[in-house]
Amino acid sequence: xxxxxxxxxxxxxxxxxxxxxxxxxxxxxxxxxxxxxxxxxxxxxxxxxxxxxxxxxxxxxxxxxxxxxxxxxxxxxxxxxxxxxx
Numbered sequence: 001x002x003x004x005x006x007x008x009x010x011x012x013x014x015x016x017x018x019x020x021x022x023x024x025x026x027x028x029x030x031x032x033x034x035x036x037x038x039x040x041x042x043x044x045x046x047x048x049x050x051x052x053x054x055x056x057x058x059x060x061x062x063x064x065x066x067x068x069x070x071x072x073x074x075x076x077x078x079x080x081x082x083x084x085x086x
Contacts, residue, residue: 009040020048030062030071037062039071 008022009031016033023029023042030039037053053059061074 028072032063035059
């Protein structure tokens, strides 16, 4: 998946490029690369927070979404499901 040049996250043959200057504060961004999800978040103090997720179920679910807003629901559903197992 190669995203547009004006996107805060772009994926190419060389890996992932992050452009924090294009990011909105307090918004979660994601991209898929090498069967992993990269989550990037810029907080209210402009600090970048990056997380890498390898959980296959989550990766497969994220592959099916059509917009960025759905990713939080996928993670929330996963957390609730895991809590029920414990």
